[in-house]
Amino acid sequence: MRQTGSDAVDTDDCEIYKSEHVESTITVRYEVSIPRHMNSQDTKGVSQLPVITNGWEGSVGDRPIATENSLEHSRTPPIPMPAGLEPLKHQLAGHRFCEEGNKELYGILDCKDGTILKPVILDSRKGQRERYFYALLADDSSHSPYFNFDVCDFELLRQLKKFTAVYKGLVSLPEHPEVVIYIKMVDVCSTFTRPHIIDVKIGAKCWEPAASPEKIKRQKQRCPHLDEICFQVLGAKYYDAQTGEAVVRRDLRKCTPHDLLHKGLHAIFNILPPNAKESITQFIMDDLQEIARWFGSQSILSFHGSSVLIVFEGDKATLDSNVETNHNRHPSLLKVKMIDFAHVFQTRASDDNYLEGLNSLISYFQSLSHIFRSTSPVTDKAS
Numbered sequence: 001m002r003q004t005g006s007d008a009v010d011t012d013d014c015e016i017y018k019s020e021h022v023e024s025t026i027t028v029r030y031e032v033s034i035p036r037h038m039n040s041q042d043t044k045g046v047s048q049l050p051v052i053t054n055g056w057e058g059s060v061g062d063r064p065i066a067t068e069n070s071l072e073h074s075r076t077p078p079i080p081m082p083a084g085l086e087p088l089k090h091q092l093a094g095h096r097f098c099e100e101g102n103k104e105l106y107g108i109l110d111c112k113d114g115t116i117l118k119p120v121i122l123d124s125r126k127g128q129r130e131r132y133f134y135a136l137l138a139d140d141s142s143h144s145p146y147f148n149f150d151v152c153d154f155e156l157l158r159q160l161k162k163f164t165a166v167y168k169g170l171v172s173l174p175e176h177p178e179v180v181i182y183i184k185m186v187d188v189c190s191t192f193t194r195p196h197i198i199d200v201k202i203g204a205k206c207w208e209p210a211a212s213p214e215k216i217k218r219q220k221q222r223c224p225h226l227d228e229i230c231f232q233v234l235g236a237k238y239y240d241a242q243t244g245e246a247v248v249r250r251d252l253r254k255c256t257p258h259d260l261l262h263k264g265l266h267a268i269f270n271i272l273p274p275n276a277k278e279s280i281t282q283f284i285m286d287d288l289q290e291i292a293r294w295f296g297s298q299s300i301l302s303f304h305g306s307s308v309l310i311v312f313e314g315d316k317a318t319l320d321s322n323v324e325t326n327h328n329r330h331p332s333l334l335k336v337k338m339i340d341f342a343h344v345f346q347t348r349a350s351d352d353n354y355l356e357g358l359n360s361l362i363s364y365f366q367s368l369s370h371i372f373r374s375t376s377p378v379t380d381k382a383s
């Protein structure tokens with residue numbers, strides 16, 4: 001066991017792996033840990049999908065505010081896309097398919113059947129934790145290079161599972177190099193007619209205990225008000241109320257607390273019809289509070305750099321028929337799911353960092369709900 005600052009990092013089963021990460025023109029050298037027994041042959045339990053090459057729709061790019069159409073470009077894909085699969089168009093954060101220096105990076109694939117594939121790179125630690133985390137929740141392995149739980153913790157893990165996207169196993173694509181396998185999971189957005197999507201990374205400390213000083217610096221630069229806000233909106237995609245065009249925003253990470261609430265979140269939720277605004281924000285708070293209750297009850301896992309994906313319906317007809325005046329909740333209206341478990345650690349302490357971030361997010365929704373209540377048409381008429 002190694003101590004880094006106040007956090008314990010279990011490296012008993014790991015060896016240090018040196019890697020180079022090229023970011024724009026700067027090459028950053030850092031060390032990462034990979035399990036000693038893990039190598040490119042580690043494809044146990046991996047199923048294969050048939051593959052042929054087909055067109056690539058392009059990555060979503062890094063422009064802060066853009067419409068969906070303007071984000072697509074005709075860059076040649078660095079690796080072929082298997083038949084029927086394509087890069088996930090609504091991927092808001094994380095790595096996309098591209099080349100960085102002489103390295104190929106892998107993004108998330110859309111299987112077009114309500115499931116997606118998230119890459120795991122077998123000869124690095126990228127994705128390994130997440131792979132074993134999903135296996136843990138699926139009850140495939142409570143003992144793995146990263147997690148080792150006793151039966152007394154199973155109930156907490158079972159409760160956690162319902163907050164995450166349904167895991168469908170591991171998949172390899174014969175057309176992609178052997179070192180890449182994919183975690184197959186349900187696409188949280190697939191059941192929506194017109195999904196509005198927000199990816200919120202939770203916690204003021206969004207890097208893992210062993211993160212390099214360079215990585216911590218990069219993270220802090222990307223979100224200058226993280227210490228005050230304790231969460232960051234990595235991306236949002238919503239449909240403009242006037243034009244109907246999809247808008248993708250990646251500028252919200254940089255906002256001050258005031259602008260995040262009054263310009264960022266308000267702009268996103270203000271596109272909803274008046275009767276839906278309050279209901280949807282209340283339902284989101286209910287779900288976040290349920291997750292917070294779980295965090296309040298557990299001291300077995302800590303989550304670094306993990307997100308909640310908030311997806312709510314933007315289709316007017318679906319909203320009209322499902323938002324009832326008595327504020328009953330219909331399952332087709334919204335989903336709040338935890339995603340991105342690349343840096344989840346087994347621990348013996350409560351995850352105060354995550355809980356603080358989640359509570360802060362809830363308080364932003366409370367403020368938003370208050371704004372909507374005080375500016376609702378009834379109040380306007382009265383004033």
Ligand SMILES: O=P(O)(O)O[C@@H]1[C@@H](OP(=O)(O)O)[C@H](OP(=O)(O)O)[C@H](O)[C@H](OP(=O)(O)O)[C@H]1OP(=O)(O)O
Nearest residue numbers: 021023093094095126127215218219234305340342
């Ligand atoms: O911090 P970086 O540059 O190393 O890259 C981040 C990735 O870290 P890693 O490659 O594991 O070291 C990081 O990957 P993990 O979640 O750590 O697997 C994310 O992809 C992150 O994107 P975002 O903050 O979710 O939009 C990535 O940030 P972006 O480069 O996409 O902003």
Ligand SMILES: Nc1ncnc2c1ncn2[C@@H]1O[C@H](COP(=O)(O)OP(=O)(O)O)[C@@H](O)[C@H]1O
Nearest residue numbers: 090091092093094095165186187188189199340
């Ligand atoms: N289960 C899911 N359903 C729908 N979209 C998802 C799901 N998981 C991830 N995404 C999309 O992919 C993006 C990146 O996912 P994430 O797991 O955070 O990857 P990374 O580890 O590369 O940051 C999210 O912002 C979201 O848009």
